[in-house]
Amino acid sequence: MAAPPPPAPAAATSAPAAAGSAASTPIPFVSPHAANIRTASSPDAWGGARTPADATLSNRVTSYTIEATLDPDKHTVDAHQVMTWRNRSDRPIDKIYLHMYLNAFEGPGSTFFTERRTFSGSGHSRGAAKLKKGEWGYIDLKKVQQNGQDVAWRFVQPDDGPKTDHTVVEMDLPQPVPAHGTLTLNVDFHDQLPRVVERTGWWGKFHLVAQWFPKIAVLELPGERGATEVRWNAHEFHYHSEFYADYGNYDVKLTVPKGYTVGAVGHEASAPVDADGKVTYHFQQTDVEDFAWVAAPGYKTMDTTWTGPGSPQVKVRVIYPPEFEVVAEPTMKATTDALTYFSKTLGPYPYKTVTAVIPPYNASEAGGMEYPTFFTAENSEEYTKGTTSQYMIDFVTIHEFGHGYFMGILGSNEFEEPMLDEGMNEYWDQRMLTDRKQDIHAASPLMKKLGIDPAIPPYAYERASGVLGINFPSDSLDANSWDRLSNSSYGSVYSRTASTMRTIENLVGRDAMAKAMKLYYERWKFRHPSAADLRDALAEGTGQPALIHQIFDAQVYGTQRVDASVVDVDSAEQLPQAGTVVKDGKRVTITESEVDKQIADAREAWKKAHKDAKHGGPYPWLSTVTVRRTGAPLPRTLEVKFADGSSETVKWDDDSRWKRFTFLKPVKAVSAELDPDRPLYLDANKLNDSYSVKKNGSASSRWAADAQALLQSFYTFVGTL
Structure with missing residues (x-):
């Protein structure tokens, strides 16, 4: 005690x-217990939107x-x-x-x-x-x-x-x-x-x-x-x-x-x-x-200046103890790179300084904290490119600088709506790292000698650390910071928000999301927006209000699971059937033997006419693909592949809990997959997204990828920065 x-x-x-x-x-x-704000702020809240005319x-x-x-x-x-x-x-x-x-x-x-x-x-x-x-x-x-x-x-x-x-x-x-x-x-x-x-x-x-x-x-x-x-x-x-x-x-x-x-x-x-x-x-x-x-x-200092369109000249300083000099230069570079990225993608940096502090040995818990124009970064005795040490130094620096936008310039209430700062900042940090093509590497020197160097993209890490395997989140994203089931539930604000926003970006398109985020920043800078204000800016900026409201209701204000599966792929050749038919005004009975002969003759004639054909026949195939949702009804794409190598893609964008899609083709369906481009980072289980008539290793490959992502979680600490 x-x-x-x-x-x-x-x-x-x-x-x-x-x-x-x-x-x-x-x-x-x-x-x-204030949280989950659904009513948008009034246009004149906090004195109204700031304009260049303001003093x-x-x-x-x-x-x-x-x-x-x-x-x-x-x-x-x-x-x-x-x-x-x-x-x-x-x-x-x-x-x-x-x-x-x-x-x-x-x-x-x-x-x-x-x-x-x-x-x-x-x-x-x-x-x-x-x-x-x-x-x-x-x-x-x-x-x-x-x-x-x-x-x-x-x-x-x-x-x-x-x-x-x-x-x-x-x-x-x-x-x-x-x-x-x-x-x-x-x-x-x-x-x-x-x-x-x-x-x-x-x-x-x-x-x-x-x-x-x-x-x-x-x-x-x-x-x-x-x-x-x-x-x-x-x-x-x-x-x-x-x-x-x-x-x-x-x-x-x-x-x-x-x-x-x-x-x-x-x-x-x-x-x-x-x-x-x-x-x-x-x-x-x-x-x-x-x-x-x-x-x-x-303590030592390292200084440089940064300039960007619409910003004053910025003095950038890194303060560090001599024992961690190795990370001073990387911290400086990540800071100036973040200045460039955030200014370009959200809005110009408005202040004249940025100061990053590297804490000493035994004071690591002073690191990873944010204040306006001033933040504490990560200390380390190692900085090697292509390793976890590089990712951690770069990520923490970018993350703490990013708070200067989402906590500082946007004035988010971190008490009641941590997703607006920690979560949205996480999303934009990972966007920057993705644009940098900076994956996470966790291989030890021995693994690298053996030719094993697993890497995971930033958003894939977010999904693995906060979405994968979670059947139903315990708390909504816009819950306050203390009414939480657990530490992990609070920590998931980071990854689940990033995954939610990345999902929106993939569904509406990168350019539409970029436009919406700039609108959010411009409208609410130096004010104090709520989640409802973010929702409305995204709805307006993307031009897809129904989708934005649907996702906010399910994830930001709700705790819905996101998952769907391909239940079955069934194909049946459409052959003639025995029975009675009306022919020339008279009812005629066709026997089984007559049908068998008709089919055999048709097959023989088709083969003679299509000597080089590897697929197909005289009769078409009716393929039925059954899909099922066990979570929120987000828009899905179903890709069905057929025996001749062709494929068809259809949209599943209603709110049905299950659906059957039928395809009448010369050949049968051999596989079906939901969202082959993997846009839904909120999907809790990717293993059930595909179904193959013939056994293949795709599911096990995806399982291995998810396992790799989980392993990476051991090496990379993100949850409480």
Whole structure:
């Protein structure tokens, strides 16, 4: 069992209640189980779509000015913060809610650690380390004032989590914020950083400082992400959840010991100031939702610049420990390649910086995290082309950069709709890797010496890791991040979303999907779309609304299995039959012997007329192919091959549970296969997609391919990045 957290200072419980607070109608929290948003946001949500005529990239709501000092020996940060917040609603606000994310690591009683214990053993988790005495982390509010008056506050649990969870604080404002007015809060706070166990913290002298400052929750208005009334979106810090915040500006000064390498969200606004053995760095960034930074002594930097149409010149920096220098250059290349790809396929990158941080040995759980203009990548002592090490370094770098679009520029709510960030990002990452023709290789040196070098395409990996063999998904794709059956169910958001979107792309065509994704990005950049907004953009952009709604109902909002099979292939030669017929107005009986002679004569005459024919005869064949669905009715293609080498392709695009297709041909059918081009990455079982009259090895070959894909899952970690 984990050691108990250190006792909290008295100030961490609450501050004195302020007298004379004006009463107002309470504003409710969003449901603890909010998910599966089906109602599209209104066109003017979040201030409406951003256009080139707008003076700012986002409809800025918040502003944070922070002065912080790191004590690397105690692993603490002491800071003063001035936060401004604009009340977008039409009513006065006398209570606000701040996220205190760092308190997720204060002890075993937090929602985060409670759920971590619940989900342990049910699939992969990001980290398994246990914090000991002196390794817990927390955030203490030292002073909170509004216009010189103390602000009363208390911890609350909007998601009905344990009372020992302190990741959300409610504040009673001495002076209510008028409708469309602005609030200014002065906050002094103290961070005790945790040892790196997941996402944030220290290891040795390395400090990744993330989820570290009090951050105001999002006040959503009617017409935004399914809201029908003004509401606070202020979820606790759940084990599987990440973040959601308003767009705003950050002006942050960071003081660290001399000799430390520092990187952060945004750009350096001025030259570092050196005084008394310490250095103060000044970073600024507009139109983002978060701020994180890193400080470590002896770390190296690698710099380059990138330019692209519609983007400013971008300074790209990789910060890395000397022991992992081998992956610095690959991380840089993957970052600049991702800048080019995402800017071309979605929209221009709007910021002036990108910073990638490679964590040190024993702090791998600090890797694979994303913040605006700033992310942590993968560390490794090896980078060899054509191996798993290359794929992992490249994939993780591209994936974390990609969050800058799907989490950052598109402002997805990762609490309630992780598929919009993790899942959609996974889809676009794999699209980039596919366009790069970068398959996954997992062969050991010995296997390669033996000439064995299995490779699997990126989307095939996604299918194998999250679709193959799953009869019925336990949770819908648009379920929130914590109401999940298991770790694996949450992890499947990545692969199932990627497989779903790839399936749509294959059905509507690559160009149509590309157009739809650009529409989604352009319409919702610097806003906060829901799954319903993605659905409508795809429906409009692809020009196939019925198909998009069908797939969203079955997969995004539902848990339908996708599977179909060829049940039987039956062929019968259409021979004359004994019986009575009407001939010249009279009923005549034809006997079996007469029929036999008629058939024999016809065959003999046909052979004489077709001496070189290898197939066919005087009578046609009626072939019947029976197919059956045991899952969602997605459009299917049936290819039937005949004895003479010819083939016919038909569409099965209705919602029938089974169907018979008939073919009258000179030769019989010898095999039938559903979707020979394999467009449906959601298909749970490819082994039943074909049927052959004669035995062949195609099914076993497909089984081997699926087995290879599953084996690859051992070598490649994707699920919780």
